[in-house]
Amino acid sequence: MFSGASALNLDAKGRIAMPTRYRELLRANHEGKLVVTVDIQSACLLIYPLNEWLVIADKLQKLSDTQPQERAVKRLLLGYAQECELDGNGRILVTPPLRKYAALDKKLMLVGQLNKFELWDEQLWQQQLDDSLALIRTEGITASDRLADFSL
Numbered sequence: 236m237f238s239g240a241s242a243l244n245l246d247a248k249g250r251i252a253m254p255t256r257y258r259e260l261l262r263a264n265h266e267g268k269l270v271v272t273v274d275i276q277s278a279c280l281l282i283y284p285l286n287e288w289l290v291i292a293d294k295l296q297k298l299s300d301t302q303p304q305e306r307a308v309k310r311l312l313l314g315y316a317q318e319c320e321l322d323g324n325g326r327i328l329v330t331p332p333l334r335k336y337a338a339l340d341k342k343l344m345l346v347g348q349l350n351k352f353e354l355w356d357e358q359l360w361q362q363q364l365d366d367s368l369a370l371i372r373t374e375g376i377t378a379s380d381r382l383a384d385f386s387l
Contacts, residue, residue: 237347250326258325267321272312273336278359280337282352
């Protein structure tokens, strides 16, 4: 399970180094294989260990090719999906189309989301944090029944 936010740098070749604390887990449980794709609700990328991606792929396979919204979701998630493997230094390549989609520059944030990671441009991540705090302050933490256990 992945949690926490880590500041990363994108190198000149478009690679990021996964934080050391995740590398052994990714290699042991997922053979170092990952899938990077777009987030269709936020301006960030999603990085799934291969086993977790297979769960998503199974769900995508069940979506219709004739329903426009379902087809659009499949087209985006599968069309951008890029398989990669941790290299000897724990790095993965983020392809130019993926970098463009998420407006990734040099300074990035990798955010653990239990079964996957989000990869954000550092400035967009800060804006997302600000927006999330504003939403919680405006709507309250208990706006959803599922959030009731998180109220302090």
